[in-house]
Amino acid sequence: xxxxxxxxxxxxxxxxxxxxxxxxxxxxxxxxxxxxxxxxxxxxxxxxxxxxxxxxxxxxxxxxxxxxxxxxxxxxxxxxxxxxxxxxxxxxxxxxxxxxxxxxxxxxxxxxxxxxxxx
Numbered sequence: 001x002x003x004x005x006x007x008x009x010x011x012x013x014x015x016x017x018x019x020x021x022x023x024x025x026x027x028x029x030x031x032x033x034x035x036x037x038x039x040x041x042x043x044x045x046x047x048x049x050x051x052x053x054x055x056x057x058x059x060x061x062x063x064x065x066x067x068x069x070x071x072x073x074x075x076x077x078x079x080x081x082x083x084x085x086x087x088x089x090x091x092x093x094x095x096x097x098x099x100x101x102x103x104x105x106x107x108x109x110x111x112x113x114x115x116x117x118x119x
Contacts (some may be wrong), residue, residue: 001032002055003069003095004047005039013042017094018068022047033058037071056085064090070097079106 006016013019022032032049035058040051052058055073059065059082067074075097083089089108091098100118103110110118 001034001049001066001068002036002058002074003039003067003071004034004036004043005069008069008071009038011039011042013039013046016068018043019046021066021068021094022049033062036069037073039069056081059085061085061087063087064092066092066094067097068094070095079103079108083107 001018001022004013004016004018004022006012006014022034025032026049033052034043034047034049035052035055036043044051055077063086065082065086082091083106090111091103091108092111094113096112096115098110098112100110100112100115104118108118
């Protein structure tokens with residue numbers, strides 16, 4: 001899981017979607033690895049997950065990637081590297097930062113909000 005804060009460029013956790021999504025997924029049995037560029041200290045007060053030190057470490061061996069906050073560094077992911085690190089090429093983009101056709105061309109199963117799934 002990438003991005004836990006309410007919005008990029010802050011450590012603000014108030015009303016962050018992660019406050020609902022992370023507990024829900026954990027209740028369903030998900031093992032979550034997470035990284036946020038600035039919000040880790042605050043997020044650690046709310047979640048018991050596996051914390052990672054950087055983006056690509058978070059992806060190593062994961063079943064898929066969920067993007068919750070639209071940090072600029074998440075907009076510029078090396079998609080070939082992401083695909084190689086994940087167990088399967090699944091990207092759930094809850095901020096619609098990628099174009100579905102781009103993700104399909106890169107070989108991803110891509111799920112976004114308010115648009116058809118691709119892949």
